[in-house]
Amino acid sequence: MTIISLQSGSNGNCLYVESGETRLLFDAGISGVRAEERLAAFGRDIRAVDALVISHDHQDHARCAGVYQRKFGLPIYATEQTLAAARRGLGRLTDVRHFRAGEPLEIGDALIETVSTPHDGADGVAFVVQTDGGRVGLLTDLGYVFDGLGDIVASLDAVMLESNYDPEMLAAGPYPWHVQERIKGPGGHLSNAEAAGLLRDCGAGSLRWACLSHLSEQNNAPEVAFRTHSSILPKPLHLVAASRSGPVKLPEF
Ligand SMILES: [Zn+2]
Numbered sequence: 001m002t003i004i005s006l007q008s009g010s011n012g013n014c015l016y017v018e019s020g021e022t023r024l025l026f027d028a029g030i031s032g033v034r035a036e037e038r039l040a041a042f043g044r045d046i047r048a049v050d051a052l053v054i055s056h057d058h059q060d061h062a063r064c065a066g067v068y069q070r071k072f073g074l075p076i077y078a079t080e081q082t083l084a085a086a087r088r089g090l091g092r093l094t095d096v097r098h099f100r101a102g103e104p105l106e107i108g109d110a111l112i113e114t115v116s117t118p119h120d121g122a123d124g125v126a127f128v129v130q131t132d133g134g135r136v137g138l139l140t141d142l143g144y145v146f147d148g149l150g151d152i153v154a155s156l157d158a159v160m161l162e163s164n165y166d167p168e169m170l171a172a173g174p175y176p177w178h179v180q181e182r183i184k185g186p187g188g189h190l191s192n193a194e195a196a197g198l199l200r201d202c203g204a205g206s207l208r209w210a211c212l213s214h215l216s217e218q219n220n221a222p223e224v225a226f227r228t229h230s231s232i233l234p235k236p237l238h239l240v241a242a243s244r245s246g247p248v249k250l251p252e253f
C-alpha cells in the first residue's frame, strides 16, 4: 500500500491511498490545485483516482469536494447527512454515492470499513482500508477513545491516528474557554496522551508505523507529540508526524 498524507490539520485534510489498481482520496480540505500538485510530485495523476471519500462535513475535510469532482471527475462518497450538512458550499454535484455510517464500502480492490465517531460532525466516520496489501486505519476527528476503537487499532498494520493537542499548551494558548472545552470534550479531538495510551494498550506490538495526524498548530507541535508518545509507549514504534503544510509519504507495505 502507498499512503501519502497530502495535508493534515484543521487547515485542511486530504489523504491518498493506493493499492494495486485502486486509488482513493479521503477528504477534500485543500484546494484542487494543491491536491493535484502534491500528488503529481509523487508521480500520481489526481484524475486517475477512483473515488473521493468524505469523513464528515467539517470544512477542513469537505470544503473542496465539489471542485475535485468538477475539475478531476471524481465520484464523491459520503453519507446523506454529511453531504446535507456540507452541501451549501460544494456547488453543483453530479456523481454522489451514499453510504451509511457503519456499513462497509467496496471500491476496486479495497474494502473500506466505516466507523461512526462521537466527534461533533453531522454524521462523522473514521475508516479502515483493507486490501491484499494490508489494513490501514484512518482515524482522525474521533472525539474520544470510544468503545471498539482499541479493537480496531489492534487489527491494523498501520495507522493514521489523531494526536491533536497537548493539554498544557491548550490551557496556556490563545483559544477562548468554550473552544478549549470543545476540543477537549467528547465531540472534539484526542490529545497526545490519549492517542499514545490507545497505541500502548492496543497496537504498539503489531503496527508497522503510526502517523500522528491532525496536529493543532496552536496547541501542539511534532516534537511535543513525539515526546509524549515516547514517554507513554513501552516499545519502540515507528512514529511519523503528518504535516499541516505539505505532503508526507508513509513507508510502503
Ligand atoms: Zn478535522
Ligand SMILES: [Zn+2]
Residues within 6 Å of the ligand: 056, 058, 119, 121, 141
Ligand atoms: Zn472535524
